[in-house]
Amino acid sequence: MGRRVCVCGVKVDIPMARSSARGLLRHNNSKLDTFLKRNTSRDVYERIRVYEPCVVVSGSVKKVFMHVILSDERVYLSEYQPRALREALSFRHIKSIELINDLPDFLSGQDRERSMHIRVVHTAKDPGKKSSRPKGSVQNKPSFPSRGRNSSARHSLEGVSPSWRISPTSMSSSDQRQSPSASVPTALMRRASTEEQEQEQEEEKEEELHLYAVSPSSRIYLHLQSSWSSYIIRSTLMLDPVYRKRCGISYSSPQKQKYQKISWERTCHLFSQLSGELLQENISLESLYLLLQELHTATNRNPTIKKLFWRSPDLYPFLVKTLSESSQGGQEGVHTADRLLLCTLVVQILSLMFRETEIEAARLSMLTAKQGALTENMLLALVCDPDLQLPDSTDASKSSLNKLQADYLDAASALLFELVVFCQEASRTPALGHFLTIGWVFRLLKPHPFLLPFVGYQAQQLVLVLWGPQDPLSPSQAVLLFQRCRVLLACLQHSACLSKYIRTGFKEEFRYYVKTSGLEDRLPHHYPISQPAQNLLSQLLSLVLQKP
Structure with a gap:
C-alpha cells in the first residue's frame, strides 16, 4: 500500500512507511535498497542508517521529491526513481538542524498541513572568494575525522585470536615511538600540502538544505539529530590518540586506512564464544573483568x-545485574577499588x-521488556553517592579511590546522556506508544536517596572544568562537557525538583565562573563538538540564571 503526494502539481505515489510498536520506521522500498546495494561500496552501504522520501530544496535542488539517505557521516540524495x-x-559541515513551523505552498491538502519542515544550516567552500587569513596562518580544521572514515584497524579481531584476546592498550613499542607523520610517502605529503593550500584560498560560505517530510510517521528529523550528535562525538574522540589506539586505528600507512573486514558469520561465531565465557557460572572477578575488557575493545573495533x-x-540483563550487584557491594569480599573498576567498565560498555x-529494533524491545524492569534497574544502580565513605583508609588509599570514583561518575554521566537522548527522541514521537520517555526517567529517579548529590556533582564538575586553568580541553574532556550539558x-x-535544586545551589557558581565569552580558548575550533557544546552551554546558563 502507499499514498499519493502532490508536489508543485505533480502527483507521486510513495510506499507507506510503517511505524511499528518497536519504534522503527519500516520501508517497503526494495527498489531503492537494491539500487543502493548495487551502486555503493560495501563500506558505504553498511553505514546507511535510514532513508525517507522528502521534498528537497537547496542551492542546486528546487522543490524536488527525492530520497534522503543518512549514513553515519553524510546525507545523500537520490531521485525518487x-x-x-x-x-x-x-555532518562535519553542519551548524544547526531545526524545525520550521510553516505551511509550504507547493504542497496541498493534508500533505501541506502535516508536512515537517527541517532546515539544515551548513558551511560550504566558496571558490569565488579568497580567504582573509594571513599568508602562512594555520587553518583550524579537523585533520583526523576526514581520514577516520577509511582508517584501518591495527589488528583484525580474527587475526588476534579466536576469542578476541585483545588488550585495550595493545601497541608495539615501535608504534609508540613512531611519529604520526612517519611511513607517509613524500609524494603524498606534497599532494596533501598542495590541497591544503588550495583549500586555504577558498572562503567558507553558509548554505541551507531544506527537507519537507510528508509521511505522518516521519522520524527523519530525529534521525538527523541523532546521526549528527553521534558524528560530532565520534569524530572529536578520534582526535584523541588514546581513543584511536583503542579503536585499533594507526597513524601510519594512511594509504591502507581501511578496516579489515571479517564476515558476519565469523563475527557471530566469535561473539558467541565471548558471550558463553561471560555467562558461565562461578566466574572469578578477574576473569569477568578481562572478558569485559575484550568485549569493550572488540566493540570499539567492530560496530557489528x-x-x-x-x-x-542474555548480555544486557547480565550487565545490568552485574552493575546492580557491584554498585551495592553485593559481591562478598570484593575490594572497593575492584568494585569501582568493574562498575566503570560495565557502564562504559553500556554507553x-x-x-x-x-x-x-532489538534495542527498544530489550529496553521495554517487562515494563522496562531492566532499564529501571540500570538507572537505579547507575546513580550513586559521589562521596565515598572510607573512615579507615589512609590518605593515599583515599586519593586513589576518589580517582576511581571520579572515573565512574564520568562514565555514569556519559551513559545517562545516552539514555536522555534515547528518551527525548521517544518523547517527541508519541505515535510509538511506549512509556520510556524523559518524564518516566525523572519520575523513577525522584525518590532515589542519592539523586540530588549525584546531579550536584555533575553540575559542580561542569563549573570546575570551565573555571580551571584556561588550557584547551582535551577531545575526551570536550565530549564529556557536551554530555554533561545535555544531561543538566x-x-x-x-x-x-532538580531544576529548583540546581538553581538554588549553583546559580552563583554559574554566574561568576561560567563565562561563554572565553569558550573559544577552552573548546578549540577544530573540534567538531565545540560549537554544539557552546550552544548547549549558552542554553544551560540561560536557564540556570533566569528569574523565577
Whole structure:
C-alpha cells in the first residue's frame, strides 16, 4: 500500500512507511535498497542508517521529491526513481538542524498541513572568494575525522585470536615511538600540502538544505539529530590518540586506512564464544573483568557487535545485574577499588552499546521488556553517592579511590546522556506508544536517596572544568562537557525538583565562573563538538540564571 503526494502539481505515489510498536520506521522500498546495494561500496552501504522520501530544496535542488539517505557521516540524495546517488553534505559541515513551523505552498491538502519542515544550516567552500587569513596562518580544521572514515584497524579481531584476546592498550613499542607523520610517502605529503593550500584560498560560505517530510510517521528529523550528535562525538574522540589506539586505528600507512573486514558469520561465531565465557557460572572477578575488557575493545573495533549485543537475550540483563550487584557491594569480599573498576567498565560498555544503535529494533524491545524492569534497574544502580565513605583508609588509599570514583561518575554521566537522548527522541514521537520517555526517567529517579548529590556533582564538575586553568580541553574532556550539558539541561527542563535544586545551589557558581565569552580558548575550533557544546552551554546558563 502507499499514498499519493502532490508536489508543485505533480502527483507521486510513495510506499507507506510503517511505524511499528518497536519504534522503527519500516520501508517497503526494495527498489531503492537494491539500487543502493548495487551502486555503493560495501563500506558505504553498511553505514546507511535510514532513508525517507522528502521534498528537497537547496542551492542546486528546487522543490524536488527525492530520497534522503543518512549514513553515519553524510546525507545523500537520490531521485525518487533512483538513477544516481549524490552527496548533499557531510555532518562535519553542519551548524544547526531545526524545525520550521510553516505551511509550504507547493504542497496541498493534508500533505501541506502535516508536512515537517527541517532546515539544515551548513558551511560550504566558496571558490569565488579568497580567504582573509594571513599568508602562512594555520587553518583550524579537523585533520583526523576526514581520514577516520577509511582508517584501518591495527589488528583484525580474527587475526588476534579466536576469542578476541585483545588488550585495550595493545601497541608495539615501535608504534609508540613512531611519529604520526612517519611511513607517509613524500609524494603524498606534497599532494596533501598542495590541497591544503588550495583549500586555504577558498572562503567558507553558509548554505541551507531544506527537507519537507510528508509521511505522518516521519522520524527523519530525529534521525538527523541523532546521526549528527553521534558524528560530532565520534569524530572529536578520534582526535584523541588514546581513543584511536583503542579503536585499533594507526597513524601510519594512511594509504591502507581501511578496516579489515571479517564476515558476519565469523563475527557471530566469535561473539558467541565471548558471550558463553561471560555467562558461565562461578566466574572469578578477574576473569569477568578481562572478558569485559575484550568485549569493550572488540566493540570499539567492530560496530557489528552492537547489533549482536542487543539481539542477544542474555548480555544486557547480565550487565545490568552485574552493575546492580557491584554498585551495592553485593559481591562478598570484593575490594572497593575492584568494585569501582568493574562498575566503570560495565557502564562504559553500556554507553558504547547505546551509541549509534537507535535504528536497531532489538534495542527498544530489550529496553521495554517487562515494563522496562531492566532499564529501571540500570538507572537505579547507575546513580550513586559521589562521596565515598572510607573512615579507615589512609590518605593515599583515599586519593586513589576518589580517582576511581571520579572515573565512574564520568562514565555514569556519559551513559545517562545516552539514555536522555534515547528518551527525548521517544518523547517527541508519541505515535510509538511506549512509556520510556524523559518524564518516566525523572519520575523513577525522584525518590532515589542519592539523586540530588549525584546531579550536584555533575553540575559542580561542569563549573570546575570551565573555571580551571584556561588550557584547551582535551577531545575526551570536550565530549564529556557536551554530555554533561545535555544531561543538566534535561534536568532543568523536565524535573521541577532538580531544576529548583540546581538553581538554588549553583546559580552563583554559574554566574561568576561560567563565562561563554572565553569558550573559544577552552573548546578549540577544530573540534567538531565545540560549537554544539557552546550552544548547549549558552542554553544551560540561560536557564540556570533566569528569574523565577
